[in-house]
Amino acid sequence: MDEKDTEWKEEQQRVDQVVKEIQSKITSFNERAKGLKEKVIDIRKNFWDDVTVNLDEPDDIIETQASLKQQAEFLSERERSHGQVSEQLKTLERMEDSPYFGRIDFAEDGESTAEPIYIGISSLMDEKDEEFLIYDWRAPISSLYYDYPPGHAQYQTIEGTIDGEIELKRQFIIRNSKLKGLFDTGLTIGDHLLQTVLGNNADTNMKSIVATIQREQNQIIRNEKSDLLIVQGVAGSGKTSAALQRIAYLLYSYREVLSSEDIILFSPNPLFNSYVATVLPELGEENMKQTTFFQYVDAQLGRQFTIESPFDQMEYYLTGKGEDYSTRVDGISYKASLTFKHQLEEFVHKLGDEGLRFRNIKFRGEEIISNQEIKSYFYSLENNIAIPNRMESVAKWLLNKISEFERIEREKDWVIEESELLDKEDYLNVHRQLQEENKFSDDTFDDFEREEKLLRKLVIEDRLKPLKQKIKRMFFVDIKNTYIHLLKQSYQTEKKGADLPKNWSAIAQQTIENIKDKYLTWEDSTPYLYFQKMLVGFHENRSIRHVFIDEAQDYSPIQFAYLKKLFPSSRMTLLGDINQAIYAHALHQETLLSDKMKEKHERITLTRSYRSTRPIVEFTKSFMPNGELIEPFNREGEKPVLIEVENTDILNEKLLQEIEKFQSKGHQTVAVICKTVKESEMVYRMLENKIEVKLMSQQSHTFQKGLVVIPAYLAKGIEFDAVIIYNASNTQYSKELERNLFYTAGTRAMHELTMFSLGEPTAFINVVPRNKFIHYKIHAVHKGQ
Numbered sequence: 133m134d135e136k137d138t139e140w141k142e143e144q145q146r147v148d149q150v151v152k153e154i155q156s157k158i159t160s161f162n163e164r165a166k167g168l169k170e171k172v173i174d175i176r177k178n179f180w181d182d183v184t185v186n187l188d189e190p191d192d193i194i195e196t197q198a199s200l201k202q203q204a205e206f207l208s209e210r211e212r213s214h215g216q217v218s219e220q221l222k223t224l225e226r227m228e229d230s231p232y233f234g235r236i237d238f239a240e241d242g243e244s245t246a247e248p249i250y251i252g253i254s255s256l257m258d259e260k261d262e263e264f265l266i267y268d269w270r271a272p273i274s275s276l277y278y279d280y281p282p283g284h285a286q287y288q289t290i291e292g293t294i295d296g297e298i299e300l301k302r303q304f305i306i307r308n309s310k311l312k313g314l315f316d317t318g319l320t321i322g323d324h325l326l327q328t329v330l331g332n333n334a335d336t337n338m339k340s341i342v343a344t345i346q347r348e349q350n351q352i353i354r355n356e357k358s359d360l361l362i363v364q365g366v367a368g369s370g371k372t373s374a375a376l377q378r379i380a381y382l383l384y385s386y387r388e389v390l391s392s393e394d395i396i397l398f399s400p401n402p403l404f405n406s407y408v409a410t411v412l413p414e415l416g417e418e419n420m421k422q423t424t425f426f427q428y429v430d431a432q433l434g435r436q437f438t439i440e441s442p443f444d445q446m447e448y449y450l451t452g453k454g455e456d457y458s459t460r461v462d463g464i465s466y467k468a469s470l471t472f473k474h475q476l477e478e479f480v481h482k483l484g485d486e487g488l489r490f491r492n493i494k495f496r497g498e499e500i501i502s503n504q505e506i507k508s509y510f511y512s513l514e515n516n517i518a519i520p521n522r523m524e525s526v527a528k529w530l531l532n533k534i535s536e537f538e539r540i541e542r543e544k545d546w547v548i549e550e551s552e553l554l555d556k557e558d559y560l561n562v563h564r565q566l567q568e569e570n571k572f573s574d575d576t577f578d579d580f581e582r583e584e585k586l587l588r589k590l591v592i593e594d595r596l597k598p599l600k601q602k603i604k605r606m607f608f609v610d611i612k613n614t615y616i617h618l619l620k621q622s623y624q625t626e627k628k629g630a631d632l633p634k635n636w637s638a639i640a641q642q643t644i645e646n647i648k649d650k651y652l653t654w655e656d657s658t659p660y661l662y663f664q665k666m667l668v669g670f671h672e673n674r675s676i677r678h679v680f681i682d683e684a685q686d687y688s689p690i691q692f693a694y695l696k697k698l699f700p701s702s703r704m705t706l707l708g709d710i711n712q713a714i715y716a717h718a719l720h721q722e723t724l725l726s727d728k729m730k731e732k733h734e735r736i737t738l739t740r741s742y743r744s745t746r747p748i749v750e751f752t753k754s755f756m757p758n759g760e761l762i763e764p765f766n767r768e769g770e771k772p773v774l775i776e777v778e779n780t781d782i783l784n785e786k787l788l789q790e791i792e793k794f795q796s797k798g799h800q801t802v803a804v805i806c807k808t809v810k811e812s813e814m815v816y817r818m819l820e821n822k823i824e825v826k827l828m829s830q831q832s833h834t835f836q837k838g839l840v841v842i843p844a845y846l847a848k849g850i851e852f853d854a855v856i857i858y859n860a861s862n863t864q865y866s867k868e869l870e871r872n873l874f875y876t877a878g879t880r881a882m883h884e885l886t887m888f889s890l891g892e893p894t895a896f897i898n899v900v901p902r903n904k905f906i907h908y909k910i911h912a913v914h915k916g917q
């Protein structure tokens with residue numbers, strides 16, 4: 133038996149021993165879970181038996197409440213414990229399958245022997261709870277595994293830096309409790325394991341990368357000091373993966389003070405939400421909050437306006453035509469800018485003295501407080517008080533006026549008429565109330581009067597409730613007309629040579645028309661929201677401690693400024709890729725990832741691409757500016773293929789053959805990526821009767837294995853075994869942003885990339901060296917070709 137065999141045998145023996153320990157823990161946890169479950173059922177069943185209920189005297193009521201509260205707390209404490217034990221059980225079951233993935237033998241300075249440290253998804257103690265059989269990958273000592281090759285190394289603990297020597301660094305593949313692979317690694321970690329992991333089929337859910345985190349990714353994951361961390365990473369460099377592992381790391385390191393509820397991830401689309409949903413649960417953590425910026429904006433403004441989605445804006449940008457088109461495109465760019473934000477701020481400043489519009493307050497169709505009255509009150513307040521604070525005072529003043537109004541209105545006839553429409557429940561309440569009071573009265577006439585009084589009070593309170601709520605939500609400020617006023621006024625400013633685009637009056641008029649139609653374009657939504665919040669207050673969210681923004685290149689400066697206002701005390705991690713900026717506002721604006729970002733930040737750059745094979749990366753990087761900085765991970769595969777065809781019939785015929793070829797090769801996720809929804813729908817209709825296929829739209833929330841047709845901008849962040857770009861012709865991809873769109877589409881491919889071109893291929897491909905792809909021209913297709 134050679135040395136390798138002995139090592140293998142010894143490691144398998146250790147795996148067996150650890151798995152045995154895990155199994156015994158699973159048994160005892162199962163018993164605990166069972167015990168807790170029985171206890172929970174028992175408490176629920178006999179909830180009232182253990183509560184002392186006595187409502188005779190006020191003291192008894194208080195005692196009853198206390199007893200109830202105690203019992204409820206007891207129950208929820210048991211439920212919580214049961215939940216925790218069930219979670220731990222799930223982790224243990226995962227560990228039974230694959231207990232760990234790494235080992236380092238580390239000799240601390242001053243120690244003569246090295247201690248083997250085994251690293252897995254969670255820590256495991258031995259039977260006596262004395263020794264670590266496995267260290268959690270997030271434990272301070274585990275950072276050695278990711279950061280250093282064998283040799284001198286150090287890691288940080290709360291007590292300080294620990295120095296020492298890594299004598300061995302080993303990686304394992306363990307499945308079904310059996311050792312399947314064992315590699316001792318030198319300078320670079322993970323090549324063997326990475327090859328294996330990356331060579332697998334793409335999944336419809338993202339996987340965790342804990343076993344093969346690379347050093348530069350680890351810097352993102354374990355970053356402790358930055359309030360604003362910016363990650364510029366090329367396509368497939370593991371930005372999203374690093375973000376999710378970072379969340380898992382934070383939840384582990386700050387588990388006493390941080391929960392998944394305190395973290396929010398802004399993701400590019402709903403499909404992406406489901407794509408990443410399993411990563412944290414797989415690591416034994418709960419998912420963070422997740423939303424898209426559009427969902428957020430729509431929740432804020434959706435009741436007053438129809439909000440255009442960013443995808444519809446993109447579709448417009450890619451397909452729109454005519455005179456209005458260039459006006460709008462200029463508007464998109466300007467409205468994304470900080471210049472526009474300053475313009476809005478300046479205007480709001482002026483509104484402190486004059487110009488605000490208010491709404492009449494109406495009740496049952498009649499005006500009860502006029503907008504002029506509100507305006508006069510607002511401007512009678514000290515103008516050095518911030519506008520939102522003055523609005524608060526106006527709201528209080530209005531509520532007082534409503535109370536006065538309520539007292540008078542109560543006596544009117546309609547009130548008693550409406551009381552007849554009250555629910556039975558309301559009547560019962562009135563009677564109960566009367567009975568309570570009746571203890572002190574035996575005058576029945578008086579009772580009748582008092583009943584009427586109570587009924588009147590009830591009716592008027594009920595009818596005024598929505599109005600009062602609206603006042604509290606400051607609906608009395610006419611934001612819409614104030615905004616329109618701003619836009620109108622700005623034409624005059626234009627004459628004074630303000631910092632506005634040349635065709636501003638056309639842009640502003642287009643905007644006014646939309647707003648009057650209760651429609652907000654995507655580029656107008658955030659500025660409008662920002663403007664609204666400057667008037668009524670931002671209601672900052674201080675409970676969120678960490679904000680993650682994925683695909684950050686797609687956020688405009690004004691959108692980011694808004695998010696900063698919203699989460700003023702949160703730490704932020706922005707991840708994105710300048711080369712994948714595909715929104716029209718990115719044309720003339722700095723993206724969030726720009727070097728010129730003024731705010732204090734730390735920047736980490738990822739240049740290595742892991743998703744695609746080397747030939748695919750070599751191809752896609754060739755047509756990007758600064759593409760030479762993109763390094764492929766060394767995984768071999770077929771060269772990308774460009775198939776130039778003369779007409780749609782040939783294209784469609786050949787497309788089907790290509791799909792079938794990929795499927796017969798065992799590729800489980802194959803995507804036909806189109807430029808727009810329009811094109812996707814057309815391709816889908818052509819395919820649907822011939823092969824099983826799904827169309828992905830902005831409404832899609834999950835995707836399954838198989839064949840999908842998808843517009844490029846919805847495929848962001850996602851990957852497929854094989855990608856077919858439906859029409860990579862020069863008519864489709866020629867503008868600057870279309871380069872990024874084309875790059876985004878191509879970089880979704882893990883193993884194979886085919887591009888069709890109807891006529892002349894995009895000029896972007898012209899610059900790619902001929903040896904980096906295979907080029908066919910097809911004039912006719914014969915079945916079976």
Ligand SMILES: Nc1ncnc2c1ncn2[C@@H]1O[C@H](COP(=O)(O)OP(=O)(O)OP(=O)(O)O)[C@@H](O)[C@H]1O
Nearest residue numbers: 341344345346367368369370371372373742743849
């Ligand atoms: N260290 C790693 N070990 C194993 N797989 C990795 C590693 N880093 C990245 N990957 C894999 O590479 C692929 C791309 O990762 P990810 O989606 O996180 O990249 P990204 O930078 O967000 O990409 P994009 O910007 O193109 O959407 C995924 O399949 C991911 O699992």
